[in-house]
Amino acid sequence: MLLQQLVNGIIAGSVYALFALGFNLVLGAMNILNVAQGAVFTWSALVGFYLIKVYGLPFPLALLAAVAAGGLLNMLIEVLVFRPLRNRGGSAMSTLVASIGVSMILISAAQTASDAQVERFPFGTLPEIQWSALSVRLTFTQAVVLVTTLATMIGTYLLLHRTRLGKAIRTMAFNERTAKMLGIPTESVARWTFFLSGALGGLAGVLLGLMFSTVHFLMGEPYVLKGFAAIVIGGFGSVIGVIVASIMIGLAEVFSTVIGVGAFRDVIIFGMLFMFLLFRPNGLFGKDEEVRP
Amino acid sequence: MTTLLNRVARPVKAASRQAQALVIAGALTVVAGAPSASAEDIKIGVPLSLSGSVAFAGTKMREAMELAFEEVNSSGYLGANKLVPVWADDRSSQPQGISVTQQLALRDNVSAIVGYTASNICLASLPVAQELKVPTLQSDCVVPGLDAIGNYVYNGVRPYESFVLELVDKLVPAKQIKTAAVIYLRENPVFTRLAPAITKAFEKNGVKVVATEAVTGGGDADFSAQLTAIANTKPDILAILTLGGQVGPVMVQARRAGMEKTLFIGEQSFDSADVRRIAGPNAAGAYYPSHWFADSPLPRNQAYVKAYRAKYNRDPDTFATNGYNGVWLIAQIVKKAGSGDRAKILAAMESPGVYETVFGTEGKTKFENRMLTMTPFFFTIGADGKIARFEGK
Amino acid sequence: MSLSGIELWLRIYDHTIATALINSIVSLGLYISLRAGLFNLSVVAFQALGAYTAGILALRLNLPTPLGVIAGVAISLLIGTVLVFPILRLKGHYLAIATLSFGAIVQALALNLDDLTNGPGGLIGVPKTVTIWHLLIVLIVALYCTWIVQFSRMGRAWDAIRTDESAARAMGINVEHYRLIAFLATTALSALAGALWAHVNRVIVPSEFGFGQLTLALVNTLLGGISSPIGPVLGAIIVSSMPDWLYKFEQHREAIIGAILVVVVIYLPNGLVAPLRAIKAAVARRFRRAAIGAAGG
Numbered sequence: 001m002l003l004q005q006l007v008n009g010i011i012a013g014s015v016y017a018l019f020a021l022g023f024n025l026v027l028g029a030m031n032i033l034n035v036a037q038g039a040v041f042t043w044s045a046l047v048g049f050y051l052i053k054v055y056g057l058p059f060p061l062a063l064l065a066a067v068a069a070g071g072l073l074n075m076l077i078e079v080l081v082f083r084p085l086r087n088r089g090g091s092a093m094s095t096l097v098a099s100i101g102v103s104m105i106l107i108s109a110a111q112t113a114s115d116a117q118v119e120r121f122p123f124g125t126l127p128e129i130q131w132s133a134l135s136v137r138l139t140f141t142q143a144v145v146l147v148t149t150l151a152t153m154i155g156t157y158l159l160l161h162r163t164r165l166g167k168a169i170r171t172m173a174f175n176e177r178t179a180k181m182l183g184i185p186t187e188s189v190a191r192w193t194f195f196l197s198g199a200l201g202g203l204a205g206v207l208l209g210l211m212f213s214t215v216h217f218l219m220g221e222p223y224v225l226k227g228f229a230a231i232v233i234g235g236f237g238s239v240i241g242v243i244v245a246s247i248m249i250g251l252a253e254v255f256s257t258v259i260g261v262g263a264f265r266d267v268i269i270f271g272m273l274f275m276f277l278l279f280r281p282n283g284l285f286g287k288d289e290e291v292r293p
Numbered sequence: 294m295t296t297l298l299n300r301v302a303r304p305v306k307a308a309s310r311q312a313q314a315l316v317i318a319g320a321l322t323v324v325a326g327a328p329s330a331s332a333e334d335i336k337i338g339v340p341l342s343l344s345g346s347v348a349f350a351g352t353k354m355r356e357a358m359e360l361a362f363e364e365v366n367s368s369g370y371l372g373a374n375k376l377v378p379v380w381a382d383d384r385s386s387q388p389q390g391i392s393v394t395q396q397l398a399l400r401d402n403v404s405a406i407v408g409y410t411a412s413n414i415c416l417a418s419l420p421v422a423q424e425l426k427v428p429t430l431q432s433d434c435v436v437p438g439l440d441a442i443g444n445y446v447y448n449g450v451r452p453y454e455s456f457v458l459e460l461v462d463k464l465v466p467a468k469q470i471k472t473a474a475v476i477y478l479r480e481n482p483v484f485t486r487l488a489p490a491i492t493k494a495f496e497k498n499g500v501k502v503v504a505t506e507a508v509t510g511g512g513d514a515d516f517s518a519q520l521t522a523i524a525n526t527k528p529d530i531l532a533i534l535t536l537g538g539q540v541g542p543v544m545v546q547a548r549r550a551g552m553e554k555t556l557f558i559g560e561q562s563f564d565s566a567d568v569r570r571i572a573g574p575n576a577a578g579a580y581y582p583s584h585w586f587a588d589s590p591l592p593r594n595q596a597y598v599k600a601y602r603a604k605y606n607r608d609p610d611t612f613a614t615n616g617y618n619g620v621w622l623i624a625q626i627v628k629k630a631g632s633g634d635r636a637k638i639l640a641a642m643e644s645p646g647v648y649e650t651v652f653g654t655e656g657k658t659k660f661e662n663r664m665l666t667m668t669p670f671f672f673t674i675g676a677d678g679k680i681a682r683f684e685g686k
Numbered sequence: 687m688s689l690s691g692i693e694l695w696l697r698i699y700d701h702t703i704a705t706a707l708i709n710s711i712v713s714l715g716l717y718i719s720l721r722a723g724l725f726n727l728s729v730v731a732f733q734a735l736g737a738y739t740a741g742i743l744a745l746r747l748n749l750p751t752p753l754g755v756i757a758g759v760a761i762s763l764l765i766g767t768v769l770v771f772p773i774l775r776l777k778g779h780y781l782a783i784a785t786l787s788f789g790a791i792v793q794a795l796a797l798n799l800d801d802l803t804n805g806p807g808g809l810i811g812v813p814k815t816v817t818i819w820h821l822l823i824v825l826i827v828a829l830y831c832t833w834i835v836q837f838s839r840m841g842r843a844w845d846a847i848r849t850d851e852s853a854a855r856a857m858g859i860n861v862e863h864y865r866l867i868a869f870l871a872t873t874a875l876s877a878l879a880g881a882l883w884a885h886v887n888r889v890i891v892p893s894e895f896g897f898g899q900l901t902l903a904l905v906n907t908l909l910g911g912i913s914s915p916i917g918p919v920l921g922a923i924i925v926s927s928m929p930d931w932l933y934k935f936e937q938h939r940e941a942i943i944g945a946i947l948v949v950v951v952i953y954l955p956n957g958l959v960a961p962l963r964a965i966k967a968a969v970a971r972r973f974r975r976a977a978i979g980a981a982g983g
Contacts, residue, residue: 001525004550008517033779085952092778093725097904098951104901104944112938116349118538120545120571130549139549213545213571214514216538222513225790228783254518262519263479263507266794270787277784278772344939384939387894388887392701399698416810417889421701436807480797480893482807 003136005254011142013250014149015208017243019223020230021156022200028173028237029193031092035099036077037201037227038220039106044070044202045209045219046110049119059125063206070202071195077102078194083187103224110217119215126210145207152203157239159196169193173237229273235283244284332373335404335633337362337623338397338427339378340418341616342410345385351410353609354433354616355380358408360604361620371628376620379403383414390414391421398425404633405429407449407623408616412436412483419446428638430626432619433612435561436482440664447642448664449619453560454487456582456669458494460558463671463685464580465498468556470529472503476519476543477534479507484534487560491532503528508535514542520550530556537562541571548575556580561611569678577676580683582669584652585614589670594651618650622665625649700818704886706926707821708879713906713918714828715875720912721836722868723848724774725782729876729903731789734796734895735762736880741809741890742802751815755881762877763870770869774862789900796892808891809884816885824882825919828875832915844868905943908950911957920958 019041026034048066051057057065081098090098129140160166168189171179179186204223209215229249234241249269256265276283339358342351358378366375379401381393390409397403398421406422406429409415415434422429423443431439432449439448464470473495477488492502503526506519520543523531531552533543540562547555556578562568563581572579587598587608597617601609609617625648627633629641647657653667660666671683696703712729719726736758743754773784796803803809835841843864846854855861884890902925910921925943954960 001521004521005518008521012515012517027779031779033782081948081952088952088955090951090955093720093782094951094955096725096779096782097908098948100901100904101944101947101951104947105941108938108941108944111940118541118567118571120541123573137549137551208514212514212516213542214538216514219514222509225787228787232780232783257506257518257522263798264794266509267791267798270790270794273787274784274791277776277780277787281776281780387889387891388701388705391887392699392705395701396698399694413808413889413891413893416808416891417887420811420888438810480806482805485800485806 001135002258003134005258006251007136007138007142009251009254010247011145011211011250012253013247014146015204015211016223016226016230016249017246018149018152018200018204018207020227020234020242020246021153021239022197022204023227024231024234024237024239024242025156025169025193025197025200027231029169030082030172030190032082032095033092033099033228034074034077034082034194034197035096035224036103036106037074037197038224039103039110040070040074040077040198040220041201041205041208041223042110042217042220043073043106043205044198045205045215046114046217047202048206049121049209049215052125053119053122063203066206067199067202070205071199073106074194074198074201075191077198078191082194083190107217107220114215114217116217120213121210121215141211145211148203148207152200153239153243156196156200160239165189165192226269229269231283232273232281233276233283235285238283238285241283241285332375333633334375334377335371335627336377336379336401337620338381338394338401338403338406339408340381340383340390340393340397340406341408342385342414343380343382347385347411350433350612351382351385353612354408354410356605357601357609357613357617358620360600361617361624364600365620365624370624374627374633376624376627383410383418385411385414387414387417390418394418394421394427395425398422398427403427404635405623405627405638407432407619409434410612412481415439422446426635428626428635428642430619430623430642432622433615437486440662444643444663445639446663447660449622450584450615451664451667452483452486453582454490456584457487457491457558457560459669460580460582460671461491461494461498463683464530464556464558465495465500467685468529470498470500470556472526472528473500473530473532474504474506474523474526474528475502475532475534476506476508476516476523477532478510478536478539480510481536487534488532491534491558500530508539508543510536510539514539516543516546517550520547520552523547524550524552528552528555530558533557533559533563535562537565537567540568541576544568544572544575544579554578563674564611564672569674569680573678574676576674576678579674580671582671583611584667584669585611586670586672586680589651591651591656593649593656597651614651618652622648622650696818701886702926703818704816704821706923707818707825708883708886709902709906709922709926710825710919711821711828711879711882712876712903713910713922714825714832714915715872715879716903716907717912717915717918718832718868718875719872720907721841721848722844722865723851724865724868724872725778726785726869726872727782727900728785728788729872730895730900731785731792732762732766732873732876733880733883733899734792734892735765736877737884737890737895738796738803738809738880739877740881741812741884744812744884745809751813751885755878755885758881758884759874759877762873762880766870766873770866774865774869786900789895789897793892793895796895803892806892808889810889812884812888812890814885814888816882821882821886824878829915829919836915840864840867901943901947905947909946909957911954911959913956913963914959917957917959924958 023037026032044066047069048062051062051065081102085095085098126141131138168184171184172189226249230242230246234245252268253265256262256268341354342348362376362378381397383390383393397406406427409431410433412434415431419442423445426445428445430447430449435450435452437452475488475492478484495502504523506523508516508519533540559581561583563579564583569576626641630637647659650656650658655668658666672680673683674680716729739758739761740754743749743757776784797806843859846859847861906922906925907918910917
């Protein structure tokens with residue numbers, strides 16, 4: 001059973017990681033904590049669901065479309081909300097508040113669109129195969145989630161470190177004024193950063209909906225706070241850190257159940273987050289950013 | 294007014310509805326009260342959660358209650374008197390629930406209140422109704438303790454505890470159950486009360502409860518850790534005490550975690566098309582009690598379901614029915630009282646009497662300790678996703 | 687309106703008014719932190735601490751209301767004092783996340799410490815001993831104090847820290863000292879509002895102390911604006927009285943509040959008080975001009 005719980009924790013953690021990577025990208029490059037990422041996650045899952053259920057699209061196509069929808073939606077938020085706010089010299093606080101507002105609008109729209117119903121991807125969206133070895137069960141869907149997550153993590157890392165866009169994003173994360181002076185088109189890089197972040201969130205949304213048989217307008221809610229935790233524990237701006245922290249969170253949740261204090265899992269996660277903030281605010285892998293006055 | 298407009302707009306439909314309403318009214322066998330001399334518009338306050346987190350339930354209640362008010366008025370059930378609903382939205386929030394109760398009682402001077410949607414709002418609002426001395430019939434809250442609020446507060450539904458316990462008594466010998474496990478939603482008082490109650494019921498029947506796990510609410514849908522822990526204890530039956538939206542995913546994930554043959558037992562939240570759609574074949578072997586279902590053979594229920602389908606073009610659910618039943622209960626009480634006077638309505642509620650409902654196997658029922666009594670149905674879900682009555686074999 | 691008419695009106699809208707007053711006190715508390723440049727999201731957590739302390743003392747020990755309320759504030763201040771030193775070492779997003787996660791912890795504990803809090807069922811039957819008059823007095827006193835402080839050395843220090851922290855430091859302002867006072871003032875006001883709320887609402891459940899309440903406090907405060915203590919109070923009263931004229935759009939309430947947040951943050955960064963002030967200034971100018979014109983003629 002312990003082995004199975006380990007697998008459960010890693011799978012849950014890898015979905016957190018996909019979600020938190022997108023979060024972290026925007027926070028690192030733009031210094032924006034985009035709470036609406038949770039709503040983008042939900043909307044992508046809804047788009048994927050409707051494409052399969054209503055239009056009968058094959059899963060890979062629907063997944064691609066849902067991921068693109070997540071990216072575009074996030075890009076739209078940047079263009080309509082965050083850019084005007086930046087141009088008017090908004091503070092870190094006002095961007096966070098604006099993203100809370102956007103999130104409320106999008107979740108309310110999702111509630112109306114879905115009539116507050118809980119849905120699921122149709123049976124047989126992915127083959128219902130289950131492997132079992134060493135008392136560990138793994139479904140085909142779970143395997144797809146693991147492989148996709150791993151591939152995406154590597155892809156994101158390569159994109160950030162091996163491409164011109166990645167370089168531009170990292171330069172902006174270092175200092176936006178420097179990026180401008182180096183001739184980087186910061187506005188367009190910002191748009192693509194948001195696209196990428198939304199696409200990661202969207203991917204997480206569809207995979208999660210598929211794996212747990214749930215598509216629901218509130219499904220993004222628990223991920224926002226856990227995403228915060230992953231960023232803080234992993235360390236501001238570190239891809240590896242966020243992935244490690246996400247899996248730690250997944251495991252902590254699962255093992256709180258194993259040792260019989262499952263009801264307190266939120267206390268444990270946020271307690272961990274709190275302790276890190278107080279005693280190691282740069283997280284596990286964070287560079288020595290200026291987080292203290 | 295609404296009825297009038299509807300009649301003008303859709304004369305044919307309205308006429309047929311009126312005919313149905315007469316059928317329902319004719320079937321009533323309540324002791325007739327003294328008919329009042331002059332026509333009276335009796336204002337009934339109807340607080341519901343029409344927006345916010347439980348709006349999905351409140352809006353369904355409102356639809357069916359509109360239907361019930363139309364039926365009461367167009368059938369002439371109260372003679373020349375009419376019931377005039379005063380709708381109010383508590384926004385699924387406690388303080389707003391208290392606020393609208395005060396407004397209905399003091400500003401609108403309603404003769405009685407029928408409604409409320411969510412248990413936590415009942416807990417906050419019903420003491421206020423008691424204090425302001427408004428006869429009140431709550432018709433959807435199932436949290437324990439509402440029967441003890443005071444002499445003005447009556448309950449048109451009852452907590453599921455007794456139904457679930459009855460089902461356990463039937464199911465354990467029929468299926469030779471030896472071990473059981475419980476998974477319940479931590480954030481909802483209905484389920485935190487039900488979890489220890491069902492554990493006791495299992496133990497009373499000689500069943501060993503091998504695991505109890507809590508899940509959180511909101512958007513959380515990953516129950517794999519809890520279900521892996523439970524699957525490890527190999528229970529014969531799993532009690533799933535969560536809201537409807539979570540029941541389906543729990544069933545699917547339980548089967549996946551290795552509980553292929555485990556039976557499921559639950560309460561009202563099992564009774565929805567959503568659960569069967571989301572769980573699919575995984576729901577096979579699920580058992581639950583219900584005080585109502587759409588195909589219940591009671592003639593009164595058949596007429597109601599027909600009228601609801603005609604008006605809204607779909608099947609009513611439990612929330613709708615609880616609301617509908619509440620309005621007809623208050624109509625019967627008002628008829629006994631013979632007027633909209635609060636004191637007379639209270640006296641009518643307090644005097645013993647038999648009421649016609651669409652609930653339970655019997656339909657006819659009465660209040661005991663200010664709470665409606667009823668005999669539940671028991672159901673099981675088959676491998677084909679179809680529901681069948683479970684008679685204890 | 688006759689005297690009895692007013693009395694009836696007050697009875698009808700008793701709880702609506704009480705809710706608006708409580709929200710005003712919380713918003714005023716949040717205002718103080720924001721004024722000092724602290725993105726402190728712990729208001730709801732301290733509100734919960736105050737409410738549960740007062741509620742538990744009233745129900746379990748039958749303590750008189752004033753004692754319970756004082757205890758609620760005292761315990762919150764104690765916890766606040768322990769937390770304030772590590773928390774204030776953080777800034778910006780980190781401070782926001784830390785205070786937010788403190789709120790999540792408090793709510794989860796309220797939900798799971800059944801013996802103390804009665805879990806999800808909540809505390810029921812807290813005596814209703816607090817009236818809207820008590821709340822009004824508390825609000826006026828709090829408003830007065832905030833007003834006085836705003837124009838004192840402390841208020842000017844808060845403004846300097848908010849505008850440019852390093853400049854404030856360079857001017858010799860003891861940044862830590864003034865931020866600490868702002869944080870604790872917010873803690874005390876939130877806890878006071880929570881403790882009073884227990885005796886107004888009679889029922890305390892964990893679900894009423896979640897992210898939704900925090901959003902509401904933010905909306906109230908930012909809608910009114912952080913340029914004057916009147917702002918958050920005005921915001922709270924407007925939002926609390928919104929249902930009547932928003933009735934038709936009730937299902938979209940969340941979306942409307944979200945839209946208000948976005949629009950206010952982008953286009954009215956100083957809240958509603960700013961345009962009101964501009965109007966007042968314009969009217970005053972016109973009057974002055976008219977007066978000068980009259981004198982000249």
